[in-house]
Amino acid sequence: MSEEINDFAGEQDDDALFEHHRIVADKGQSLLRIDKFLCDRLPNASRSKIQDAIHNGFILVNNQPIKPNYKVHPLDVITVSLPEPPRSGEVKPENIPLNIVFEDEHVLVLNKEPGMVVHPGYNNWEGTLVNALVYHFQQLPEMQGNEGRPGLVHRIDKDTSGLMVIAKTEVAMMSLARQFFHHTIERTYYALVWGEPKEPKGTINAPLGRSPKDRRITMVYEGDMAPYGRHAVTHYEVIQSLRYISLLKCRLETGRTHQIRAHMKYLGHPLFNDATYGGDQILKGTPFSKYRAFVENCFSLMPRQALHAKSLGFEHPVSKQYMQFDSELPADFRAVLEKWEHYVTYN
The missing domain is CATH 3.30.2350.10 (Pseudouridine synthase)
Incomplete structure (x- = not known):
């Protein structure tokens, strides 16, 4: 829901892409929009998320970038690549101090130090804000489709400092994501x-x-x-x-x-x-x-x-x-x- 969440996929500083999926359309494939085609074949992939990936150049057809309204043809080769390699496993908890500005049972507001990466990714699997969050807080919610980023509803760049809000409950996460989506967060x-x-x-x-x-x-x-x-x-x-x-x-x-x-x-x-x-x-x-x-x-x-x-x-x-x-x-x-x-x- 949140625009901030939608932009997470493109946050990495490294320009390399790693292939996650390669799909070859059948000989008898009828003309079908690529977002619908991939929704039927990729787990946890919404149409909006697929469209974001197309905008970011993460989805190619026959090694060429395409528009979100592209229609899949027979024998098309569709590749989905991301800035980080496929990786499984839970986020490692790390005892990293947090500069907490406000906290209650629903939300956490903190002041991020410059130089801290917000969430784990390629070349930054440890020492991130999320590593610190999973150490200090248990059972933080995760936005659907953004597993491995508990509590996050937005982010700021590694070398940018300042305020962030973290969701501690599902209710808080959905409410904050909705506010980001409607541009009502200042x-x-x-x-x-x-x-x-x-x-x-x-x-x-x-x-x-x-x-x-x-x-x-x-x-x-x-x-x-x-x-x-x-x-x-x-x-x-x-x-x-x-x-x-x-x-x-x-x-x-x-x-x-x-x-x-x-x-x-x-x-x-x-x-x-x-x-x-x-x-x-x-x-x-x-x-x-x-x-x-x-x-x-x-x-x-x-x-x-x-x-x-x-x-x-x-x-x-x-x-x-x-x-x-x-x-x-x-x-x-x-x-x-x-x-x-x-x-x-x-x-």
């Missing part, structure tokens, strides 16, 4: 970006999808590609202008993989030190060596994209009371922001 992020946007406030409404050239990158689909992208909307507001960089508040309306990072790149203002989207280069400023040394020092202080999930608001699944949470910027983010404030004041 999520704001603080981001440091290169340059100063022309407009102090704005909305980026641009469909997103995986880059055909590099699956690790999300990009805006324009022109003929637009119908293949997934609806994505980000609202932004400039909080502070610091000559060569800006502090933005971004509010997510949808929750696509790398949404803010890709949308800000599209706007011409990549996140500061975002290596995936070109922000780890000096994109604004002077050619002087003193300035270059200053920026490189900032990169060292915050060796990740400057993005923090600052606030989170949702309706409690049981009491129906609206709950609002806010978080402080982490130490590395604050340190870099303070250095820039000092730089523009005295230079």
